[in-house]
Amino acid sequence: MSRPLTPFRQFVLKVHSRCDLACDHCYVYEHADQSWRGRPKVISDETVSWTAVRIAEHVKAHALNRVHVVMHGGEPLLAGPDRLDRIAAELRGHLDGICALDLRVHTNGVLLDERFCEVFAARGVKVGVSLDGDRAANDRHRRFADGRSSHAQALRAVELLRARPELYAGLLCTVDVANDPVAVYRALAELEPPRIDFLLPHATWDVPPPRPAPAAYADWLIEIFELWAADGGAPPVRMFESIISTARGGSSLTESLGLQPSDLVVIETDGSYEQADSLKTAFDGAPATGLHVLRDTLDEVARHTGVLARQRGLAGLCGQCRACPVVDSCGGGLYAHRYRSGSGFANPSVYCADLLKLITHVRGRTSEPTHTLPxxxxxxxxxxxxxxxxxxxxxxxxxxxxxxxxxxxxxxxxxxxxxxxxxxxxxxxxxxxxxxxxxxxxxxxxxxxxxxxxxxxxxxxxxxxxxxxxxxxxxxxxxxxxxxxxxxxxxxxxxxxxxxxxxxxxxxxxxxxxxxxxxxxxxxxxxxxxxxxxxxxxxxxxxxxxxxxxxxxxPVRRLSAGGFSVGLEDTDPFRDCHQWPAAGRLTDDRVAAWQRAFAEAWALIESELPAYAPGLRVGLSVLTPLAPAPEGREVSSTARHAFGAVAAALPDGPATLALLIVHEFQHVKLGAVLDILDLYDEGDTRRFYAPWRDDPRPLEGLLQGTYAHIAVTDFWRVRRHADPGRAEAQFARWRRDTAEAIETLAASGALTPLGGRFVTEMRRSVAAWLDEPVSAAAEAEAARSARVHRERWTAAVSPRS
Amino acid sequence: MNASGEKQTDVTSDVRDLRDVPLSLVGRADFDGIVRRILPGSPEVRRVPVAAFNSSI
Structure with missing residues (x-):
């Protein structure tokens, strides 16, 4: 039974088969395949139309949402702006509306001028430029036939693109280890490309690359990788990003690395379908399929044995590659680089030693640290x-x-x-x-x-x-x-x-x-x-x-006080994640009321609860108004996923708002701790008594409530001077209830060692407050209300006879 | 060492530090563990999604 074919998503369209440079490392003209000699110089309008038709039918047949087409050569700009305009228009005419078309041109930059740029801007064509680095590096290979340097023309082209960043796709640099890697990288990075591609020069086991040291290409690239990493990974370098991505289980970003099936096909100027361009380096005729855009569909190309061979992933590799520890990132390297007369492509890459060393290095340097908390x-x-x-x-x-x-x-x-x-x-x-x-x-x-x-x-x-x-x-x-x-x-x-x-x-x-x-x-x-x-x-x-x-x-309006500012969030559709409904858009009067309350509440926090203020300044970013509370109640809330947000209905007084803020921010802090650390056994499904709730609470709920009530206790402790009668009673009540809950947590048997340590510190705070004097009446009332609540709770949760 | 000569230690989380990983490169190996941690799928694990407070103060 035949397996489903892998549709093509990348199309290299050869629009001109000749070049205005005579680079001595060019695989098109200088390597084994010499098929360019028999091709038309310029692609015909008919071939372009058929190409567009073939891609469109392929898109429809496979429901592709995006394809990439690169106008390529030779040197594609030799086709002239008018022809490139027609080609781009033809492709867009067939593909826009049925999929996203990422249309690009890859050039040496020599001919790029405003006229071309106007065409590319009008047709949505991005431009990639070949540049091998600084002048010395670029001049090593990229010269005119008469030996002149092309560096100045390439730089001028890049400057045109930098002035029109929407056209600037990036730079492609062919590696030569004779060049200074630092100078090459710095020269490329200075041009602020959206992406840099470093390409290993095409080579095979029959014609291996120049190799002054056993892993010279790895050493050269590692030197650049270290610079790149020190620069924070900008500009993006596709080769490094691909290694990092595949090491983390992600996709390869380039055909030259990784195990993903190839989805690229070439259409030559005569309409012939060819396999990957790089195969030109293997042997004369290696990329040929014998299929043609006028006669054959892309599905037929996708069933070609040569194409299928590049889509077999791990199974398509030789034994040495399959056993390699970095095969996920390497994928055997570029298919063409595996070629050796006799054994064909069933070999590791001729760059095997380099790829192993480079990938191992990059993986080692980018191994994932985890978060820590002192x-x-x-x-x-x-x-x-x-x-x-x-x-x-x-x-x-x-x-x-x-x-x-x-x-x-x-x-x-x-x-x-x-x-x-x-x-x-x-x-x-x-x-x-x-x-x-x-x-x-x-x-x-x-x-x-x-x-x-x-x-x-x-x-x-x-x-x-x-x-x-x-x-x-x-x-x-x-x-x-x-x-x-x-x-x-x-x-x-x-x-x-x-x-x-x-x-x-x-x-x-x-x-x-x-x-x-x-x-x-x-x-x-x-x-x-x-x-x-x-x-x-x-x-x-x-x-x-x-x-x-x-x-x-x-807009999201802001509340400010004492050099501190938070958003008053009444616009976000996902804010309605609290136990009580979010308020709708506030009137200006209500915003003013929030501002007054916030200013007073913040002043109270800074003066009376100063230990909480620095943490709030760092972590509280949003106050979310809730719908007005039922008569006689204050409501506030924190959602586990909304780090930095506290939700509340505007309370009657600023002191209450201060209490709501410090209380809820305890949940914000503890939620963030629980996001990264295990304090208790999540598999423990028991319920526990919480002195402030009528329902039995899971351990996390009890922990959250207890932690929050440390701040509630502290609030009333410091408020005794301003509101002596009420505050003392509240302090007596909450220190007792919080201390009881801490002991419930400690005795639960569900805490991890880290959780035990955490609760011990909670206890240390509250224990100090238990020694503070309060009136006998307040103490007695606290004891009475605790007893009554416990009895009521016990009666409610006990099985009825 | 801190001022009192006590050795400072870190508590280590298993949450990967992705702050400096380009967003485009945050892969499944990076996010699977974090998603499992903060969005547990097991019915045995009950999270308290909302910490709600009312006038019991």
């Missing part, structure tokens, strides 16, 4: 406090969790998300390299993690990834356009605000989750971003950080 920081947090330094440790670990969740969402939902989600992921990962602060500012918004966790649970709202990407693009000030998700008639940009796109929805107080069953694809609108402004078809054009420009834009 013991002193853990103890400080366990005592119920923890200042800025301790909360910073927790906040830093949250960054890893958010990045993991975002990548997991993309992996889980990306395939179904199609081109829109692919573009969103490209934008956000690109910004992560170029504007990491902007990405982090958005990801750190508490409800991004809430969204990601929900999306991983039920797959809903995956399209919100585009909204996250656009919010990051706004903060980065870059130019981008994406189809963003509409929820409840509005487009929400996390951390920035919400834009009404459906007037009927203006003024809504709840955001219905209506995009799953009735509208599986979800509604989207195209949002364009440039220089920090956002624009929407229909005339909306606004600066989201300058409120008041557009009546339908509702």
């Amino acid at each position: 013991s002193a920081a853990l103890d400080a947090l366990a005592s119920g406090f923890g200042g800025g330094n301790e909360v910073t440790h927790l906040a830093e670990s949250q960054r890893s969790l958010r990045r993991a969740l975002l990548a997991a969402v993309n992996a889980a939902t990306g395939p179904a998300g199609g081109a829109v989600q692919e573009r969103a992921w490209e934008l956000i990962t690109g910004l992560d390299g170029t504007h990491p602060g902007a990405v982090e500012a958005v990801l750190a918004h508490p409800y991004v993690r809430v969204w990601a966790a929900g999306c991983l649970r039920d797959g809903r709202h995956a399209g919100h990834l585009a909204n996250i990407a656009v919010a990051a693009a706004v903060r980065a000030g870059v130019t981008a356009a994406l189809d963003v998700r509409v929820l409840g008639g509005a487009v929400h940009l996390p951390s920035l605000g919400v834009l009404d796109v459906d007037p009927a929805a203006a003024g809504r107080t709840a955001w219905p989750e209506t995009d799953s069953a009735a509208h599986p694809a979800g509604r989207t609108v195209r949002l364009e971003v440039s220089g920090g402004r956002i624009a929407l078809d229909g005339g909306v054009d606004l600066d989201p950080l300058a409120p008041g420009e557009w009546p339908g834009w509702h």
Whole structure:
């Protein structure tokens, strides 16, 4: 039985078969295959049309959401701007609308000028330039036939592209170990390419590469890797990123490494289908398939034995490769580099020693550290406090969790998300390299993690990834356009605000989750971003950080006091994750009331509860208004996934708001500790008595409540001077109840050694307070209420006879 | 060592440090463990999703 074929997703279209340079390392003209001599110089319009038709039918047959076409040569610019314009138009005419077309041209840059750039801009063509490094390196091979250097022309081409970054795809550098790797890398990196490709020179066991040392290519690349790593991994280098990605179980990013099946095919200027271009280095005729674009479909090419041989993954490798510890990252190297007369391609790569050394080095240098928490920081947090330094440790670990969740969402939902989600992921990962602060500012918004966790649970709202990407693009000030998700008639940009796109929805107080069953694809609108402004078809054009420009834009407002500021989050559709419903958009009067209460509450915290203030400054980023509480009650809440957010209905007085904030932030801190450390046995399903609850609590609930009540106890302890009668009674009550709960935890038998240590520190704080004098009446009332609550609880939970 | 001469130690988590890993390179081997940790799928594991507070204060 034949296995399903692997569809092609990458198409190399040879638009011109000659070149204006005479590089002596060129595989097209200088290596074994000499088929170029019999090809037409320029691809015909008919061949282009048939190519577009073949790709389109392949896309439809295999429901491909994205394909990549590279206009290649020889030197493709020899075809001239008019012909390239026609080719690009033909491809777009057949493919736009049925899939995303990533259209590129790969050039030596000699002929690139404004005329070409205009064509490429109009047709959405990105440009990659071959450049072997600094002038000395580039001149070693990349010369005109008369020996002149091409370096100046290539640099001029790159400068044209740097002035039009939307066209700039990257630089391709063929490695020559005779060159200085530092000079090569620095020269390339200075040109700020979106990506650098280092290519091993094509070679086989029959014609091995120059090798001054046993692993000279590894040594050369390792020197660059160390520079690159020291620079923080920018600009992106595909070879290194591919090794890192595959070492972590991800995809290979290049055909020359990894076990993924090849999905690339070449269409020559005469319309012949060929296998990978690199095979030209093996033997004359090696890439040929005997198939032609006018006669044969791409499915027929995909069934060609030579193509299938490059799609067998591990099974297609020789025994030595299959047993190799780095085979996941190496994949036997480039197929062509395995060739040896007699045994064909059933060999390791001629670069085997280099690949083993390079991959081993990169893996060793990028092995994953894990988060740690200094013991002193853990103890400080366990005592119920923890200042800025301790909360910073927790906040830093949250960054890893958010990045993991975002990548997991993309992996889980990306395939179904199609081109829109692919573009969103490209934008956000690109910004992560170029504007990491902007990405982090958005990801750190508490409800991004809430969204990601929900999306991983039920797959809903995956399209919100585009909204996250656009919010990051706004903060980065870059130019981008994406189809963003509409929820409840509005487009929400996390951390920035919400834009009404459906007037009927203006003024809504709840955001219905209506995009799953009735509208599986979800509604989207195209949002364009440039220089920090956002624009929407229909005339909306606004600066989201300058409120008041557009009546339908509702920014996240901020509360400020004492040099501290938090967002007042009443826009995020994923904020409604608390036990009580989130409030709708607040009126200006209500915002003013929040500001007054916050200013007074923060002043109280800083003056009376100063130990809590530094941690709050670091970790509290958002206050989320809840719907008004039932009469006589105060409500507040913390959601485990919303690190940095405290939700509350605006209480009657600022002192209560201060209490709600410090209490809820205890949950924020402990939730973050539990995110990274095991304090108890999660498999223990018993329920325990909690003095402040009428229902039996699981161990985590008891731990959370007890930890939070340390702050409640402390609040009333320090408030005894301002509110003597009430505060003393509350202090007496909560220190007693908290101390009792701590002993329940300690005796539970469910704590890990680390959890035992944590609870010991909790006990140390409360034990000191037990020695503080309170009136006999307050003590008696605390004892009485504790007894009454316990008796009532026991009666309620005991089996009835 | 701290000021009192006591040796400072770290408590080590099994959560991978992904802060400096390019987002594009955060792979399954990176996120699987974290997702399992913070979104446990086992029905035996009950998390307290919301820490809610009311007027019992």
